[in-house]
Amino acid sequence: MKTEAVLFAGVAGFFLVTDVLYAVWSRDPTGTAALTISFLMASLVTFFFATNYRRKGLRPEDRGNGDIHERSGPVDFFSPHSIWPSLTAAGMAVLALGVVFGLWLFLIGLGVVLAGVFGMVFQYARAQG
Incomplete structure (x- = not known):
C-alpha cells in the first residue's frame, strides 16, 4: 500500500x-x-x-520474499440469498426515471434505494444482549 x-x-x-x-x-x-x-x-x-x-x-x-499461499483463503463473505441488492437496483432504476419524469418519481426511487442500502448494511446486524 x-x-x-x-x-x-x-x-x-x-x-x-x-x-x-x-x-x-x-x-x-x-x-x-x-x-x-x-x-x-x-x-x-x-x-x-x-x-x-x-x-x-x-x-x-x-x-x-512473499509467497502466493500467503494471500490464499476466503476473500470475503457474500450473502447467498439476499433481496437487498435487487431492491437497490430497482430503486436506482426508478430514481433515474424520476430524473426524466418528475420529482415525485425521483423521491419514490430515493426511498427505495435508501431502504435497499440500509437493508444491505444491517442485514446481518444482531442486537447484543
Whole structure:
C-alpha cells in the first residue's frame, strides 16, 4: 500500500499545482472547482492507502520474499440469498426515471434505494444482549 500511497500523492500534487496555476491564470471558477475536486479525491485515496499501510504493514505482494499461499483463503463473505441488492437496483432504476419524469418519481426511487442500502448494511446486524 505504500507504493500506491506515494503514487496517488504524486497525482494529488499534480492536481494541486495545476489547480493553483489554472486559478491564477484563467480566473475560471468551473475549471478551478473541477481541479480542486480532483485534488481532494486523489488526496482521499492517498489517505486511505497510507492509513492501511500504517495499520497492516507490507502485503505479501509488496515483499520480495512473499509467497502466493500467503494471500490464499476466503476473500470475503457474500450473502447467498439476499433481496437487498435487487431492491437497490430497482430503486436506482426508478430514481433515474424520476430524473426524466418528475420529482415525485425521483423521491419514490430515493426511498427505495435508501431502504435497499440500509437493508444491505444491517442485514446481518444482531442486537447484543
